[in-house]
Amino acid sequence: MSEKELLSHRIVLLGAGRVAQHLGPALFRAGYQVVHVWSRTNATAAALAKQLPGATASIDLTQLPVADIYIVAVSDAAVPAVLTAAHFPAEALVVHTAGALPLSVFGKWPTIRGGVLYPVQTFSPGRAIEWQTVPLCVEAADTVSEATLLGLANTLSADVRLVNTTQRLRLHIAAVFACNFTNHLLGISHALLTEDGLPVELLAPLVRETIDKALAEPPFSVQTGPAARHDQPTLTHHEAALEAYPDWQMLYKLLSDSIQRQARGKAQNNEGAF
Amino acid sequence: MSEKELLSHRIVLLGAGRVAQHLGPALFRAGYQVVHVWSRTNATAAALAKQLPGATASIDLTQLPVADIYIVAVSDAAVPAVLTAAHFPAEALVVHTAGALPLSVFGKWPTIRGGVLYPVQTFSPGRAIEWQTVPLCVEAADTVSEATLLGLANTLSADVRLVNTTQRLRLHIAAVFACNFTNHLLGISHALLTEDGLPVELLAPLVRETIDKALAEPPFSVQTGPAARHDQPTLTHHEAALEAYPDWQMLYKLLSDSIQRQARGKAQNNEGAF
Structure with a gap:
């Protein structure tokens, strides 16, 4: 045509x-x-x-x-x-x-x-x-x-x-994680800052670098933060500080758990390769 | 000096x-x-x-x-x-x-x-x-x-x-949401694509636009996706498709619930303004 x-x-x-x-x-x-x-x-x-x-x-x-x-x-x-x-x-x-x-x-x-x-x-x-x-x-x-x-x-x-339909469904779910859920987390971080009078620009360079890195390397392989390094005192401290936000406190806990499970799974896979 | x-x-x-x-x-x-x-x-x-x-x-x-x-x-x-x-x-x-x-x-x-x-x-x-x-x-x-x-x-x-110390703790928690948790979600979306042989570049323009938008406007005010529009058939369909990934299925459900609660909270606030 x-x-x-x-x-x-x-x-x-x-x-x-x-x-x-x-x-x-x-x-x-x-x-x-x-x-x-x-x-x-x-x-x-x-x-x-x-x-x-x-x-x-x-x-x-x-x-x-x-x-x-x-x-x-x-x-x-x-x-x-x-x-x-x-x-x-x-x-x-x-x-x-x-x-x-x-x-x-x-x-x-x-x-x-x-x-x-x-x-x-x-x-x-x-x-x-x-x-x-x-x-x-x-x-x-x-x-x-x-x-x-x-x-x-x-x-x-x-x-x-x-x-095809099967691939598109999976792609759509991946897009929900990468776009909709990511936006929600950025919304939580934005709200935590503004409610305390902190300028939201403070996080912009961090967010940009996070995304640049995640688009350049498999994100699981570049995971940082207290959960990834199994820093329990910081995790406990953060969770306690979120007591006024039970919804976000629960998300904090579950996302940290998921990061830790992911890190352990990777470690197990690595061991399995020997 | x-x-x-x-x-x-x-x-x-x-x-x-x-x-x-x-x-x-x-x-x-x-x-x-x-x-x-x-x-x-x-x-x-x-x-x-x-x-x-x-x-x-x-x-x-x-x-x-x-x-x-x-x-x-x-x-x-x-x-x-x-x-x-x-x-x-x-x-x-x-x-x-x-x-x-x-x-x-x-x-x-x-x-x-x-x-x-x-x-x-x-x-x-x-x-x-x-x-x-x-x-x-x-x-x-x-x-x-x-x-x-x-x-x-x-x-x-x-x-x-x-x-100060109090502000820095809150900023650090906000950074965990904006960076570490965001990276974990991008890792999940990356894994969902690669495990099905889909190219990860498919999501790059979406991720870039999501971040550009979230840094330009309060992210809660620009939330999109099935949870934000209370599209229950799609939410159910997605959750069922994640059955092989119980950890990510749970995160899908809880993040969708949190987005819906956030949207309802906003609606209530808006009504309260009249």
């Missing part, structure tokens, strides 16, 4: 949340015709359509315009309900963007062709994303759909991969 | 571990005379002394040379034992580098002047640290020692602050 044929694809975007807000403009900039935005509320559908010249907006899933690709970019839990309610043309290529939903979610609708376009990135309002660097994971039920999706993904990003 | 007087200070380094390996050369480059390195083993003391022209090495705490500042850069748990065993000249300024040890750890030795020089950074062998950006937290028992330590810290870093 030539690039010209590819870019002639008409796209309907279902959803106007974080992913859709970033994906819609990226598709438009790449030269696609985003002809329609559906969302649960008029205001959000219209707001996103306004950014996509030529796009109409609606809240009616039964009157979607004819298009070549329908991208369902709603929250994972809402995908089945959208697929159930929507009227798609026969043989339409319908794609979801969810990490944890299998390709087989489309199995109940044999008249459409199912696919997945999962961007491994976190999207927030007002933060620009450099799409060329976003890994895009593609899966499709048939080779024609797969070729169409690979072509589309390649116009958005330089990092496109075929990733 | 002039810079020339300051730089005439003779320094003895007690310890040859990660902090000492980074601090010793930084002091030498800043123009100080590091006259001696003590460590528990000859090999480590000699190896570090070799990098510090003019420095001798020993494993004997009772024969330390006369110096103006003694920096005890051993693991937190080992500091009291080093202070007990070492023979310091009367009125010597003795400084530890630990986040969780109070200034009062020096209280048992009334003939020395105690101080703290705590660098908020993680140090690893072979990784260069840009000292000018490392926050250095200073505390001392008297104003003369404080001035000496502030002067020394200011020659190493552009970010020097007076931080």
